[in-house]
Structures are given as structure tokens and as C-alpha cells.
Amino acid sequence: MPRLVRHTLLILVPVVAALGVAPFVYGNHLLLFNFIVFMALAQGVNIIYGLTGYLPFGYVGFFGAGAYGFSLVVMHLHTSPFAALLAGGLAAVLLGLLLTPLFRLSGAYFSIANLAAALALLQIVSNPTLEGITKGPYGVSLSGVFNPTLAYNTALAILAATLFLVIYLRNSRFGMALQAIREDAISAAMAGIDVVRARVIAWLLAALIAGLTGAVFAWYISVFYPETVFSGEVSIFAIVFALFGGTATILGPVLGVLILYGVYNAIGISTPQYFQLIYGLLIMGLVLFLPNGLVSLLRRWGIDVP
Amino acid sequence: MLTYTLVAGLLFGLYFSLVGLGLNLVFGVMRIVNLAHGDFLMLGAFLAFWLFKLLAFNPLVTIPVAFALFLLLGLPLYYLLVPRLLSARDPEMLSIILFFGVSQVIEAVTTIAFGTSERSIPGMALGNAVKWAASVIGVGYEPGPVAILGQSFPISWVMSGLAGALAVLGIYLYLYCTRLGYLTRAVMVSREEAISTGIDVHRVSAIAFGIGIALAAIAGIFAPFMLNIITPAMGVDATITSFAVIVIGSLGNPLGTVLGGVIYGVSLIFLQQSSYSSWANTLPYLLLIGVLLARPSGLLGRQTRRA
Numbered sequence: 001m002p003r004l005v006r007h008t009l010l011i012l013v014p015v016v017a018a019l020g021v022a023p024f025v026y027g028n029h030l031l032l033f034n035f036i037v038f039m040a041l042a043q044g045v046n047i048i049y050g051l052t053g054y055l056p057f058g059y060v061g062f063f064g065a066g067a068y069g070f071s072l073v074v075m076h077l078h079t080s081p082f083a084a085l086l087a088g089g090l091a092a093v094l095l096g097l098l099l100t101p102l103f104r105l106s107g108a109y110f111s112i113a114n115l116a117a118a119l120a121l122l123q124i125v126s127n128p129t130l131e132g133i134t135k136g137p138y139g140v141s142l143s144g145v146f147n148p149t150l151a152y153n154t155a156l157a158i159l160a161a162t163l164f165l166v167i168y169l170r171n172s173r174f175g176m177a178l179q180a181i182r183e184d185a186i187s188a189a190m191a192g193i194d195v196v197r198a199r200v201i202a203w204l205l206a207a208l209i210a211g212l213t214g215a216v217f218a219w220y221i222s223v224f225y226p227e228t229v230f231s232g233e234v235s236i237f238a239i240v241f242a243l244f245g246g247t248a249t250i251l252g253p254v255l256g257v258l259i260l261y262g263v264y265n266a267i268g269i270s271t272p273q274y275f276q277l278i279y280g281l282l283i284m285g286l287v288l289f290l291p292n293g294l295v296s297l298l299r300r301w302g303i304d305v306p
Numbered sequence: 307m308l309t310y311t312l313v314a315g316l317l318f319g320l321y322f323s324l325v326g327l328g329l330n331l332v333f334g335v336m337r338i339v340n341l342a343h344g345d346f347l348m349l350g351a352f353l354a355f356w357l358f359k360l361l362a363f364n365p366l367v368t369i370p371v372a373f374a375l376f377l378l379l380g381l382p383l384y385y386l387l388v389p390r391l392l393s394a395r396d397p398e399m400l401s402i403i404l405f406f407g408v409s410q411v412i413e414a415v416t417t418i419a420f421g422t423s424e425r426s427i428p429g430m431a432l433g434n435a436v437k438w439a440a441s442v443i444g445v446g447y448e449p450g451p452v453a454i455l456g457q458s459f460p461i462s463w464v465m466s467g468l469a470g471a472l473a474v475l476g477i478y479l480y481l482y483c484t485r486l487g488y489l490t491r492a493v494m495v496s497r498e499e500a501i502s503t504g505i506d507v508h509r510v511s512a513i514a515f516g517i518g519i520a521l522a523a524i525a526g527i528f529a530p531f532m533l534n535i536i537t538p539a540m541g542v543d544a545t546i547t548s549f550a551v552i553v554i555g556s557l558g559n560p561l562g563t564v565l566g567g568v569i570y571g572v573s574l575i576f577l578q579q580s581s582y583s584s585w586a587n588t589l590p591y592l593l594l595i596g597v598l599l600a601r602p603s604g605l606l607g608r609q610t611r612r613a
Contacts, residue, residue, distance in 0.1 A: 055399045101599050107398040108339045112549050113598045119546065120591035127584055232542070236406065243403065273417040280410030287404040288387070291394050 004171045007306050011250055012163045015039070020156055029152065031265060033220055036155045037213055038261055040162045041238035042245075042253035044209035047166065049239070050247030051175060052202050053182035054103070057111040058118030060234040061099075062092040062207045066214025067229040068125055071140045072133070081145045085154070085215045092211020095121070096204045103199055115235075122230035139225040142218065151220040158212050163250070165205065170250050170306065178202055179248065237261070240279075244286055246293025250306045255294055310457045311575050317463045319571025320470035321525070321532055323564045325544060326551035327473055328521030330563050333552070334494050335514040336388060338401035342409035344544030345416075346376065346519040350526025351536040352416065358427050364435040365427070368527050369469075376523040380516030388515065389508060409541060416538035424537050427530040432462045462531035469528060470567065473521060477560045480517075490514055550590035554597045569593075 022032050041063065048056050069091025073084040102113050124130070126137040134140075169175035180188040181195050189195045214229060221228075237260075245256030260282075267275050290297060295305045329343040350372050357363035357371070387404065394400050433450070451458035481487040489510045493500045501507050529544075530536050551570050555562030570593065577586045 053396065053399070055402060057402065102595075105598055108333075108402060109553075109598060111399070111402055112339070112553070113595050116546070116550070116591040116594040120588055120595065123585075123588040123591065127588070129584055239403065273414045276410050277414035277418070280407045280412075280414060283407030283410065284387070284404055287394070287400050287407065288390050291400055 002171075003306075004167060007167045007171065007250055008164065011254065011306065012160060012167060015163065015254060016156060016160045019159070020153075023152065029148065030221075033148075033152055033155060035257060035261060036152075036159050037217055038237060038241060038257045039254060040155075040159045040209055040213045041234065042241040042257050043162045043166050044206045044213070045238045045242040046247050046249075046253045047169065047202055047209070048206035049242065050249070051169060051178040051182060052199055054199075054203075055111045055239070056114050056206065057235060057239075058114035058116070059206075059210060059238055060230055060232060061114070061118030061121050062095060062210035063214035063217070063234055064118070064121060064125070064226070064230040065091045065095045066211030067218035067224070068134065068140075068214075069211065070215035070218045071142055074142050074145055075135075075140070076133075078144075081147070081150075081219050082154075084145075085212065085219070088215025088218070089208050089211040092207045092214065093204055095211075096207030100200055100203065103196070103203070115232075118230065118232075118235070122226055125230070126226035134226075137226060139223065139228075140218070142222045145219060146222045148220055151216055155213070155216045155220065158209075158216055162209050163254075165209075166250055174198070174201075240283055240286075244282075244293055246295030246305075249293075249295045252293050252295045252305070259294075307579075309455050311579055312572060313454050313457060314459065314463065315572030315575040316568060317459065317467035317571070318532070318575060319568030320467040320474075320564070321463075321528060321567070322470070322547065322551050322571050323567030324466075324470035324473045324521065324528075325525045326548040326555075326563050326567060327470075327477060327560065328518035328525075329545075329548045330552040330555075330560070331477065331514055331521070332518035334559075335490055336392075336511050337398055337497075338388065338391065339398065339405060340518065341402055341405035341545060342412060342541070343519070343522050343548055344546075345409045345412040345541035346522040347526040347529060347544045348416065348536065348538060348541045349412065350376070350523030351529040351540070352420065352425075352526075352538075353523065354527040355425055355427055355530060355536060358431060364438060365432055365527055366435045366439055369524055372523040372527060373520045376520035377513075377516040380519045381512050383519075384512040384515040385508070388511065409545075413538050413541060420538060422537060422539070424535040425530075426535050429460065429462050429531060432465055432531055436461060436465060460531075462528070466528040466532050469524065470564075473524065474560050474564050477517075477521075481560070486510065486513065547590055550594040553594055 019032060019036055023029050026032060041059070045056065045059060048054055048059075066088035070084045070088035073079055073087040074081070099114065099117055102110055102117070105113055125134050128136045130136055131138070169178070177188065177193045177198050180191065180193060181198060185195050218224065218229065241256035241260055242253040243256070244260055245254065246252030264275060264279075267278070298305050325347065328346075329340055332338065332340045332343075353372055353375070354363075354365055354368045357368050358365060387408070391397050391401055391404055450461070452461055452464045454464075481491055489500070489505050492503070492505060493507055493510050497507060529540070533540070547570075551566040552563055553566070554569055555564070555566030570590065573593070574586060574589055577583065577589055
């Protein structure tokens with residue numbers, strides 16, 4: 001059996017099936033929805049950080065761009081949610097194209113500039129002088145298209161597509177090329193890989209995933225403020241979940257979300273500052289003692305993880 | 307009006323240089339990003355607040371106390387975190403995540419200890435502190451606004467600007483006139499060559515790290531006067547502002563930090579005075595991206611950069 005099919009059957013199908021059945025047996029649908037959102041976002045981070053080595057500290061910018069792309073089209077053009085969903089994805093891809101010059105920066109400069117871009121976008125969207133277009137800081141209300149069941153299933157479809165994309169990248173020549181660039185860009189270029197093109201494609205794919213996820217998030221919750229969809233926590237959560245599980249793997253980000261987001265919901269809502277403390281210590285311990293994630297621990301014990 | 311904007315911008319700019327100075331030093335020497343920089347600033351602000359509130363401590367006296375305290379805190383923190391981090395595959399990227407964790411821990415502990423309420427020190431405190439300092443050296447001074455070029459400015463702005471200028475001068479003297487500073491510059495230029503010439507890189511780096519967070523704490527002492535309120539969550543904004551300031555200037559160069567601070571301060575005050583004041587919050591981010599794209603090495607940076 002080709003690895004592509006095996007990984008699809010072993011990871012994609014069980015995850016999507018479990019999250020598809022879960023609403024019938026578990027009452028807190030918003031929580032389940034958030035699991036889908038973070039799984040998609042963590043895989044998006046996995047593509048751009050795990051495969052190319054660029055750490056997108058402002059990844060939430062694409063999520064917010066998707067949410068606002070969706071909302072603006074629904075509010076001003078009154079289209080169907082699916083057309084608006086595409087607009088959300090397109091908004092994120094356009095933002096990604098706009099930010100491609102950031103690839104000239106290396107290391108920390110890239111991350112900081114990316115973070116600044118996301119924060120600048122938040123400030124622009126929430127500026128009171130743009131109230132006529134974006135509703136400024138007062139938030140968006142999309143009650144006209146509110147349909148949580150359909151939005152939930154759409155999010156699940158987006159997650160399935162994202163997982164398939166990651167499985168494909170893991171097992172394809174293009175994914176190998178990306179990892180070669182991450183290890184040594186000059187050697188990769190010498191081996192005939194178009195470094196710039198490959199990086200931009202990975203970047204835009206990651207942007208598209210976050211944009212679609214942001215759009216479906218806007219659809220699902222329908223009422224939100226700029227700070228909700230541009231919250232720095234979204235980037236951080238996605239990065240830490242991906243890193244905790246193990247980047248450049250398929251299963252790592254899935255495990256990371258299941259464990260850490262589960263812990264967050266167990267203790268984070270009632271006592272946020274204690275959660276913040278545990279979370280901070282966990283992140284420090286992770287970087288110092290397990291920089292390649294849980295998956296590397298499993299591998300050390302001889303269990304092969306895709 | 308223009309004079310007022312320029313002088314106020316210069317004073318704020320010098321203060322912002324102080325805010326960014328420590329971050330610049332740490333990045334320049336260790337090539338790691340101290341994302342918790344703003345949180346050390348916040349701790350300095352809380353130290354000043356509690357010393358003033360409980361012991362009626364003069365904020366000017368708090369400066370040497372904070373410097374010594376945070377320098378001593380920085381040394382063990384360095385040895386706890388950094389050597390292990392530097393042995394990882396991609397220390398520069400991982401340092402962002404590691405120090406994000408440190409930032410979360412500091413913010414959480416401060417919130418658990420003090421709650422989330424906003425605090426401030428009355429502006430009078432600094433005026434009285436200056437009066438006391440003036441009487442010590444035998445100069446007459448009455449608390450009140452200071453006149454510069456025919457415009458009057460709060461004493462707190464003048465003192466914060468002065469503190470920024472003195473801190474930059476101090477770092478400059480440290481780097482160029484002491485033996486340890488000489489070694490620090492050697493590590494900045496090339497870590498490998500510094501090791502091979504027998505420099506104890508970890509000792510030099512640990513001291514630079516301690517000085518870096520001590521400078522953040524000193525900037526924090528003036529934060530209640532310049533940023534008006536202090537909360538445990540203020541660290542993130544302070545970190546971003548520091549990044550904007552040091553990237554506009556250039557990394558590793560204290561004079562660049564002053565240039566960045568002044569450009570940032572003047573444009574901030576200018577925007578606040580203009581009819582576009584609602585865009586003032588967007589400024590640091592746009593300046594940061596603009597300068598990074600136009601001149602990735604900063605305005606005073608040399609052209610050579612790692613690939």
C-alpha cells in the first residue's frame with residue numbers, strides 16, 4: 001500500500017470521523033469546533049515552520065484576514081456563505097503575497113516583521129475611522145448567515161483537506177524539496193530546486209489554510225470583535241501545539257492539539273493565570289528538553305511515527 | 307508648536323532608546339531574542355511602585371537598587387536557559403518560543419501576586435525626588451514643569467529623557483572603555499573566533515544578559531510616569547515597541563538605538579498632535595516593517611549580514 005494511502009487511512013480518516021461523530025455524543029459544540037480550528041492552524045504552522053523553517057509569529061494575521069474577508073463580503077455583498085468563504089481564503093492569500101518580501105529577512109527578523117504585520121492589520125481593521133467598512137472596534141455581527149451545523153461540517157471538510165495536503169507534502173518530491181531548503185538553502189538550490197518558488201508556494205498554502213479556517217470561524221461564531229480574530233494567542237497556540245507534538249510530521253500537530261488544548265479546557269478557563277503559569281513552564285521545558293516534540297520521544301523508543 | 311513636538315519627541319525618543327537598549331545588547335551578543343524583555347520592564351515598574359508605596363522610596367534611589375537586583379537575577383537565569391538553548395539546532399527561532407514561555411511565567415506570577423488592576427505613581431513623586439537630589443548637590447529647585455526653548459514640559463518627561471541619554475552613554479563607555487566591554491564586542495563580532503581566542507564567552511554573555519534586563523527594569527521605573535499606568539499585562543506592548551526602536555536603528559549599535567528611539571518618539575508625538583491621532587498605535591508596526599524591508603540591517607547597520 002503506498003504511504004500516501006496508508007497515512008490517509010491511519011490518520012486522516014480516524015481524526016475526521018471522530019470529530020464528525022463527536023457532536024452527537026458531546027454537548028459542547030463550540031469546544032469541538034475550536035479543536036478543528038486549532039488542528040487546521042497547527043498543520044498550517046507545520047507546513048510553513050516544519051517544512052521551511054520560517055517561524056510565522058504573526059500567523060494569526062491570515063486567520064483574521066480570512067475572518068474579515070468573509071465578513072466584509074457577507075455584510076456588503078450579501079453573498080452565500082460559501083462564496084464568502086472563498087473570499088476569506090483569497091484575502092489571506094493576497095495578504096500572503098503582500099508579505100512575500102519578508103522572505104528576504106532571515107531568522108528572528110522574519111518572525112518579528114510577521115508579528116508586526118499581523119498587529120498592524122489589527123490596528124487598521126479596528127480603527128474607528130474605518131467604521132463604515134469594517135465596523136471598527138465595535139465588532140462584526142453576521143446573524144443573517146448563522147448556521148452552526150453547516151459551518152461545523154464545512155470546518156471539518158477544511159481540516160480534512162488540510163490533513164490531506166500535509167500527508168501529500170510529507171510523501172511527495174515537493175515536500176522533500178522544502179525540507180532540503182530548510183536544512184540548507186544553498187545546497188538545495190545547487191540540486192536544482194527553485195528555492196524562492198517553493199518557499200512562496202508553502203507560504204501561500206499555509207496562508208490559505210489559515211484564511212479558510214478564519215472564514216469558517218467567523219461564520220460559526222457570527223459575532224466577534226477585531227481582537228477575537230487577531231488575538232496573538234491564536235498564533236502562539238498554533239505554534240506551541242505544532243511544536244509540542246513535533247513539526248515536520250503528520251501526527252505531531254494532531255497530538256499536540258489533543259493534549260494541550262485538552263489541558264487548556266480542563267484548567268485554563270476557570271483559572272487563567274494558573275494556566276498561563278503552567279503553560280509558560282511547559283513551553284520552557286519543551287524548548288530546553290524536547291525541542292523536536294513528543295514524536296521525537298516516541299521515535300527514541302523505537303515507535304515509527306509518520 | 308513644531309518646537310514643542312520636536313522637543314517632546316526627542317524626550318520620548320531618548321526614553322524609548324532606554325526601553326530598547328537592553329534588548330539590543332542581548333540580541334547583539336547572544337543572537338537570541340528576549341521576548342520577555344517587556345516583562346522585565348514591567349517587573350521594574352512594579353518594584354518602583356511597591357518601594358514607593360510601602361517604604362516611600364524615592365524613584366531615583368530605586369534605580370541603583372533595580373540595577374543591582376536585576377543584574378544578579380540575570381546571571382543565574384542566563385546559565386539556566388541560554389547554554390542549553392544554544393546547543394539546539396535552531397537557537398534563534400527557538401529562543402523566541404523559549405522567552406515567550408518566560409514572559410508567560412512572569413506575567414502569570416505577577417498577576418497571581420498583584421491582580422490585574424491598573425496602578426500608577428503620582429507624577430509629584432519624581433518632582434519631589436528631583437528636589438531632594440538637587441538639595442543634596444546644593445542646587446535650588448522647586449517641583450514643577452521645566453521650560454525648554456520657551457515651552458514647558460513635565461519634569462517626568464525631562465527626567466526620563468535624561469535617564470535614557472545617560473544609559474546610552476553608560477553602555478557606550480562600558481563597550482568601548484572597559485576590558486569586559488572589549489570582550490563583549492569581540493563576542494558580538496564573531497562568537498566562534500571569540501571562543502577560539504580563549505574568551506570565556508558564557509561569562510561575558512551572562513553579564514551582558516544581566517545588564518540587558520537591568521536596563522529594562524530601569525526603563526520600567528520611569529514607566530509609571532511615561533506610560534501613565536502599569537499592569538502585569540503591559541509587557542507585550544513594551545516588547546514590540548522595543549523591537550521597533552532597535553530595528554529602526556540597528557542591532558548591536560547603541561547609537562543606532564538612540565536614532566531609532568528618536569525617530570520613533572518624534573513621529574509618535576507628531577502623529578498624536580495631528581488629525582490622524584487614531585493611527586498613532588499603528589505607527590510602530592508600520593515603521594518596523596518599512597525599515598526591515600528597505601534596510602534589513604537598520605539605518606546605521608553595516609551592509610554585511612548573515613545570509
